[in-house]
Amino acid sequence: MASGEYSPLFETKRDKARVIRRLSAISLFVSHCLIWVYRLNHISENGGRWVWFGLLASELWFGLYCVITQALRWNIVFRQPFPDRLSQRYEGRLPKVDIFVCTADPEIEPPTMVINTVLSMMAYDYPTENLSVYLSDDAASEVTFYAMLEASDFAKHWLPFCKRFKVEPRSPAAYFRQDYSLAGDANLLMQLAHVKKLYENMEKRIENVAKLGRVTEEIRSNHKGFSQWKSYSSRQDHDAIIQILLDKKDPKSKDVDGSVLPTLIYLAREKRPQYHHNFKAGAMNSLIRVSSKISNGDIILNVDCDMYSNNSQSLRGALCFFMDEEKGHEIAYVQCPQDFENVTKNDLYGSALSVIFLVELPSADGYGGPLYCGSGCFHRRESLSVRKFSDQYKKNWKTENGQVIETSLDELEEKSKALASCVYEENTLWGKGMGLEYGCAVEDVITGLSIQCQGWKSVCYNPPRKAFLGVAPSTLPQTLVQFKRWSEGDCQILLSKYSPAWCARGRISIGLRMAYLTYCLWPPCSLPTLYYSIIPSLYLLKGISLFPQMSSPWFIPFAYVTLGESIYSLYEFLWIGGTIKGWWNDQRIWLYKKSSSFLFALIDIMLKQIGLSDLSFKITPKVVEEEVSQRFEKEVMEFGDSSPMFTLLATLAMLNLFCFLVVLKDAILSGLGVIQTMIFQVLLCGCYVLINWPLYEGLFLRKDKGRLPSSVAVKSIALALSVCVLFIALH
C-alpha cells in the first residue's frame, strides 16, 4: 500500500445469508396476510363473533410484530478491527481508559467474584499508566473494600505473571479453573504454582471475612481506609467513601517487577434515605464525575461485577473503532455481545440470549448501531456525559489525552467526595440528558437510545475470543424476574420522551426505531400469546373448530406460518451454535416469559402510570446453593418457591392438559373424526402440553426441593378446572 493512503482501523462485512432470511420473511408475511383475510371472511362462522375478533386481533399482532422484528434480521453486519494498525500508528500515544465496575450487594455478588472481575480489567494488554479501574460499591461494604485491598496487593504478582506468559483469561479464578496438564513450559508451571498459592490464600482470607460479615479489628487497624466507615450507619445512609488504592504517583504502586500498576479506586457514593439513588444509573453518574477529576480517561468501559474480561486484547480492538480516522469520530459506544460462563449445553433457561446478542445486535448495527446493553460496553466519555454530537468535530488522538489537575492523592480523594454526594445532582441535568438516564428499569438501553438520538452511531464488536464472560440466571424465577425488569424498562422507553414510536422520528433511522420497538413492545405481546394459549384449547371442549379444516386451502397459510417460523428460528439457533434441544428449551422459555414476565410487567407499568407502584431493581443473584447448582448442571428446571408467576404458568399448563385429555377421550369414544375437524387446534394444544412437560414433572413427578410446591399444584388445578367448567356451563 502506498504511504499516505488511508488504511482503516476496522472493516464492515455483510451477512451472507441475508437473501434466505429476506425471502423467508417475505413469504411468512404473505401467509400472515392470508390469515387475516381468512379471519375477516369467516367471522362468526364458528364460536361466535367475539372469539373471532380476539383471534383476528392476536393474528394481526403476530403478523405486524413479525414485520417489526425484521429490523433485527434484515441487515446484519459484522465488524472487524485491525489492532496491529492501531499499534503501528498510536503505540506510545494510546488514550487513557477508565473502567467502571459496579457492585451492589456483597451477599448476592460475592467479593471474590468482584475482585476477579477487577483483576481481569487491570490485566488488559494496555499501557498501565493509562488504565484506571474504578469499583462502585452501592452497598458500601467493608468486606468488599477489604477484598479490594487484597486485590491491590495480589495484582502486584498477578499482572506480571499474565504479561510474562500472555495468559488468558486474566480473571485469576477463571484461569486457575483451566486444565494446564498440556502446558509444557516448566517455568510457567512453577510460577503458576506460586501465584495460585498466593491467590488461594487471599481467597481464604476474604471468604473468612465474608463469612463473618465484617472485618476484624486487626485488619481495620492495618489500613487507614477503614476510618471512612465512621459515619456509616446503614447501606442507605452514609457519607461518600473514596479510596485511591493504587496510583502511579504513589511509589508503592509498583508490581514485583517494578512496573507501574493501573490506578485502582474504590468508590461508595453518598447515600441518604431521603434521596433516591437511581440504582446503577446513579452509580455510573457518580463514577463519571469522580473519574473526571482523577484520571479523566477519554474512553470508559462499563462492566457489571460478574463480567470478567476473557480477552486481554479486546480493549485494543474496541479502540480501533473510536480511533479510525474516517469513521471513528461519529461512534459513541462499542457494545460487545454478552457471553455467559455458566450456560449448560442445552441452555434450559435460554440464558445465553445468543439470538439477541449474535443476530439482533449486529442487525441493529446495520441500521445505525446496537443498543447499549449495560455490561461490556466501551463509551466515548463526551457522548456519555454531555451527549452533544457535531459532525464538524474530530478528535485528534495524537495530541489530546484526558487532562487532569495534578494534586496530592489525599486532596484528590477529599475533593472527589463532593462529586459523589447526594446533593450534587440537584438542579442539574444529570439523569435527564446528561450521564445515564434515570427513572427507567433499563438505564442502559434508554441511555444508548438518547445518545443515538443526538446523532451518534454505535457498533457491535464480537471478537473470536469472547471479550467478556458473565453469570447468567440459573433458576426459572431468576430468569423470569430479570425479564420482567427488562421488559418493563423497555416498555417505559416507549412512553418516555425518547419513544422510538414517535419521538425518535428523524433522529434515528426507521430500521433502528423498529429494532427498539421490538423490545419496547414485549409486555403487550403477553396478551395475544395468552389468548392463543387459552381460547383455542377451551373450544376443543365444545368441539368447535376455530381454524380451517385440513382439506381447505386456507389451512396452508396457518400451517406455513407455524412451521415456517419454527424452522426459521431453528435454523437461526443452529447457525449461532445452538443445539436442537437448546432450541426447544428456548421456545419454552420464551413462551413462559411472554405469558408471565411480560404480563406482570404490563400490569406494573399500568400501576405506575396511575402512581400505585414505584421503580425497583431486583439484583440478579450470582451464586446459588450447591444443590440448586447441581440441578442446574443436570438441566432440571428449578422452581423452588410459589411465586404468582408459577401459579399462572401452571394453570395454563393444566388447562391445556385437561383440554387435550378431553379431546383424546372423545376421539377414543367417538372416532378420529373429532380430531380431523379440529386438527390445527388439537395440534396447537398438543404442542402446549408437550412444551410444558417440565412443569408437569415439577408439579407431580419430582420429589426434590426444586419442584413446584404442592400449594401451586392445588391452586393451578382448581383454577384450570373452574375455567373449564365455567366455560362449558356458560357456552
Ligand SMILES: O=c1ccn([C@@H]2O[C@H](COP(=O)(O)OP(=O)(O)O[C@H]3O[C@H](CO)[C@@H](O)[C@H](O)[C@H]3O)[C@@H](O)[C@H]2O)c(=O)[nH]1
Ligand atoms: O442499585 C444498584 C443495582 C444494581 N447495580 C449493579 O448493576 C449491575 C447489573 O445488575 P444485575 O442484577 O446483574 O442485572 P442484569 O439484569 O444481569 O443486568 C443487565 O440489565 C441491567 C438493567 O436492567 C443493566 O444495568 C446491566 O448492566 C445489564 O447487564 C450489577 O453489577 C449491580 O451490581 C448497582 O450498581 N446499583
Ligand SMILES: [Mn+2]
Ligand atoms: Mn447480571
